[in-house]
Amino acid sequence: MDVDVAPASSAPPLVRAPLQWQNRFSRLGGAFYARIAPQPLPAPYWVARSTRLGETLGLPPHWLASEEALAVFAGNAPLAGSAPLASVYGGHQFGHWAGQLGDGRAILLGEVLTPSGEGMELQLKGSGLTPFSRMGDGRAVLRSSIREFLASEAMHALGVPTTRALCIVGSPAPVLRETVETAAVVTRAAPSFLRFGHFEYFAWRGKTEELRALLDYAVTHFYPECERQDVAETACTLLAAVTERTAELLAHWQAVGFCHGVMNTDNMSLLGLTLDYGPFAFLDAFEPGHICNHTDVYGRYAFDRQPEVARWNLYCLAEALLPLIGEPERAVQALTPYPRRFAAAFEARMRAKLGxxxxxxxxxxxxxxxxxxxxxxxxxxxxxxxxxxxxxxxxxxxxxxxxxxxxxxxxxxxxxxxxxxxxxxxxxxxxxxxKTNPKYILRKHLAEEVIRAASASDFAPLARLQTVLESPFDEHPGCESLADFPPDWAAQLQLSCSS
Incomplete structure (x- = not known):
């Protein structure tokens, strides 16, 4: 793969930030990604920032609010120490093998070492075309970027394992979806953006050597307790560990009333994180069969089906690892604890909700x-x-x-x-x-209200909602309306895969 995009002769100078880079994923080699720079975003402006995540990364608030930071996170200026790339992966979408996918509108700037010693990858979503954009335009819109930013930080505050969101940069640049909208870039962060689909891609192509390299990378950096002398045993142990994390994640989703909406295997995190906030929703009325994605015409990803879909996705991961495991029975054995682990984790969370x-x-x-x-x-x-x-x-x-x-x-x-x-x-x-049952969640109508205000260049409602979602168990005097029943018109809101 290893596609290099040369910088233009008039490229802006490097921007320096107080970050220490280690960029471990890029050392895997060109078969795993294409090197490509973000495409500039015209007339960028700040929409939102998470100073809490900035502090975690080692970015002081004054730098995060600077014009330099705005240029970097718009994709308009290169960041010293970064190594931009778009990774390749495959996946099953709505139960069907979709072949090669990849980062079609996301560019990984690289991995930084935080002050606490944790590695965190930084990714620009909506930063332009990549070799994996397929029929897309490589851009994200303001609407979906606000939803992802708020959901990431809200889920983190709820204690749900998730990718994070550092900031949103907006632009008047037009982007065509169902209607003409405006462009935005959201900066995401995670220890790793590895997906089930990364393994599926190399298994699908019969690339056992690359599959082994990906296994070694995952185990060395994220699952060192899974390392064994035997490759097959290492792969089985990793599969069992991912199964446990996934069961715990799904129990948390169900307990908090979160609907993901697009649980394709390319949207499943190897680290057990909530990944890719497309047409998601938190339940209003408790409706187990709720479908939050109107693209999902058969209800494959309905709320009450999520635990079983996650199990199906784990079988896809197991199948991808079979060239390394060898015996299907060993892979199935690694998956066996899922129902028991999910049930125990869900009951434990519901006990906590009951005190x-x-x-x-x-x-x-x-x-x-x-x-x-x-x-x-x-x-x-x-x-x-x-x-x-x-x-x-x-x-x-x-x-x-x-x-x-x-x-x-x-x-x-x-x-x-x-x-x-x-x-x-x-x-x-x-x-x-x-401390278990939040007062504030990101309801659909709340997101819609701040999106409408932001579209009119009023970001105060967004900042207010962000504040309560960052501490959802607190009371927040004066913000009681944000914890009220949804209005009647909220029932008419529909979400799709369009972003």
């Missing part, structure tokens, strides 16, 4: 029954759990009870729940619940 500091055999029934009640009554998922938390902390029960039309059914469940709590410190339960 249960110990485990009892009957807890599963208590959890199933309250979820069934939420489904039958179409109760708002986030508001129910937060009001229940506040009741356990000392507030009246009425605000919780008022969420249900069938008061008798709720009272019956509440009596059982109260009996279960009787042997637990009320203070401990309340403390656990208030």
């Amino acid at each position: 249960l500091t110990d485990a009892q055999p009957s807890d599963g029934i208590l959890i199933d029954d309250v979820l069934a009640l939420l489904v039958r009554e179409r109760v708002d998922y986030t508001i129910f759990w937060r009001r229940l938390s506040q009741h356990i902390a000392g507030d009246a029960l009425a605000p919780v009870r008022d969420l249900f039309l069938d008061r008798l059914a709720f009272d019956t469940w509440m009596l059982r729940y109260s009996e279960r709590l009787s042997s637990i410190s009320r203070r401990q339960s309340a403390a656990l619940m208030l």
Whole structure:
């Protein structure tokens, strides 16, 4: 692969930032990527920044707000020490093999070593055409960039493993989607952007040597505990570790009410991170069959199907590793713990939502029954759990009870729940619940409102929403409207793969 794009003779000078680069992925060689520089974005302007992530990376707020930083994260100026590239991968999309994919509108600037000693890759999404853009234009739009920025930082604040977002740079440059929109670039960060699809690509092409190199890279840098003397055993151990992380991630998604929307294998992180925020959503009313992506006409990625889809995707990863593992039975054995690990992780998270500091055999029934009640009554998922938390902390029960039309059914469940709590410190339960059940989530209508304001060059609502999402368990006086029920018009919002 190793396509090099020479800089123009009038290229801007290098920008220096307080970053220490190590760029380990680029050492894999040209079969894994194409070297390419970001394409300049005309008339760039700041839309949003995460000073919290900036501090994690070692970037002081004054630099992150500078004109130099604006030029770098617009793709208009090269960053000293970076090694820009677009990686190649494949993947199954909506259950079908899609062949070669790759970073079609994302360019990896490189990997930095943070002050804490952790490696973090920085990637510009929407930075122009790459050799893997296929029929796309290589750009992202303001709408989707705002959604990804807010979702990344909101999920991080909720404790869900995720890629992060450093900033958004906007531009008046037109981009054609369903309508003409304006361009934007979001800077993403993650320990690694390795996907299941990276392994699928080389397996699909019969490139066993490159597959082995990718395995060695993943194990050496991210799963050192999986290294074994035997290659097949190393691959099996890695597969088992990825299976565990994926099960934990999906349990977290289901517990917090998060719908990904496009769980293709090229959107599955090898590190068990939430990757690629396209048509995602947090549940309003608790509806297990909710489909957040209107492109998903058959509901393959409906909310309640996510755990099983993740398992299917793990089988695709196992198939990609078979040239190294050899025996299919060994790969299947590595995947076997998934259902048990997911169920245990999900029940543990639901116990925490209920403030249960110990485990009892009957807890599963208590959890199933309250979820069934939420489904039958179409109760708002986030508001129910937060009001229940506040009741356990000392507030009246009425605000919780008022969420249900069938008061008798709720009272019956509440009596059982109260009996279960009787042997637990009320203070401990309340403390656990208030740090587990958020008051603020990124609802569709909230994202839509800040997108509309930002499209009119008003970024204050975006900054306000970002502030509450960065600490979603706190109260934030004056921001109660951001935690209220969604308006009726929110039900009409539709999201697709277009971005």
